[in-house]
Amino acid sequence: MNIIRIGGVPEHFNLPWHLALEEDLFFKAGVSVVWVEFPEGTGAMNKALRAKEIDLAVILTGGVIKDIANGNPSKILQLYVSSPLLWGVHVPHHSPFTTIDELQYAKAAISRYGSGSHVMAHVQAKQRGWDTSKLEFEVVNTLENAVEALTEKKADYFMWEHFTTKPIVDAGIFRRLGDFPTPWSCFVIAGTDDAIKTKSKEIQTVLQVINTVSRDFKKIPSIDRTLAHRYEQQLEDIQKWLSGTTWSQEQITTEEINRIQSKLTELQMIDNEIDANEIYVNLH
Known part of the structure; x- marks a missing residue:
């Protein structure tokens, strides 16, 4: 077989x-x-x-x-x-960022290059009129590592599926600035x-x-x-x-x-x- x-x-x-x-x-x-x-x-x-x-x-x-x-x-x-897919745009709970527009020059955590989080960071940036060539990334591999990266200020925000990250938001670790659905x-x-x-x-x-x-x-x-x-x-x-x-x-x-x-x-x-x-x- x-x-x-x-x-x-x-x-x-x-x-x-x-x-x-x-x-x-x-x-x-x-x-x-x-x-x-x-x-x-x-x-x-x-x-x-x-x-x-x-x-x-x-x-x-x-x-x-x-x-x-x-x-x-x-x-x-x-x-x-x-x-x-509904991507939540997340920052650490105590982050100074309060809107997605403020993230234009911030560093995004991504699971890896070529991943959904990498692609969607570009799609969101383009839709908002940002210069995508200026985007900065921190590769974190997993959601668990993303929590660590944002908590330790290695990255400023992280895009991941809304409901998968909801418990982390509910726990007061992440704060969601908004959602971005895939087109x-x-x-x-x-x-x-x-x-x-x-x-x-x-x-x-x-x-x-x-x-x-x-x-x-x-x-x-x-x-x-x-x-x-x-x-x-x-x-x-x-x-x-x-x-x-x-x-x-x-x-x-x-x-x-x-x-x-x-x-x-x-x-x-x-x-x-x-x-x-x-x-x-x-x-x-």
Whole structure:
């Protein structure tokens, strides 16, 4: 039985994968799936895809399109979450900054270059008319390290998913200046060209299983309470997050790929836009 190694962040978006694994749904369908956690986020998963350390990744849409356009030998297989990601813009609780506009010349903590936090810092800056060439960054790898970096004044602000960081805000460690939603879909499932070539049948099975689970995910009895308990969130926060989150079983569109590439080109984060057919592939 071929093994499929899947990378993802340890966040509430990925509970459908864990439920499928805990219920042995992949194994019963004839595929051995190994889940690999990446608390460092998209940049680390892109690196792992390039190194063939994982076969698939549940990964931020903008981040993986950027890396594929810059030479990552991988393809998007389908959307996973089609709603935007809500990025909270955080500063230390006792920071003198009170508005996002005051951060124009401040240093941003990012998980790593090429990560979602790196890309979104550029997108936010461009939208506000800042000079993106003047942005400064402190690489922190993980959320835990971001807390340390901001507390010790190694960086001034940190952009991360609103609800993942909410407990840190509630604890009085971070203060949120505002939110910044991605101007595109949240997560896709991507795979290496090598895995797509050699494990196509198994990958199709994996997609069929996760799509069945994600399609009915919100209908699971007391799923809000399960999420709140497992991810140490307030129930009302999880309910708000669930109401604004849409899991998808569809392919990403050429139009969305081209729109994201256009934005990344404008931000000088990719050198050349490539044909959308080089970024996604249909296995269904």
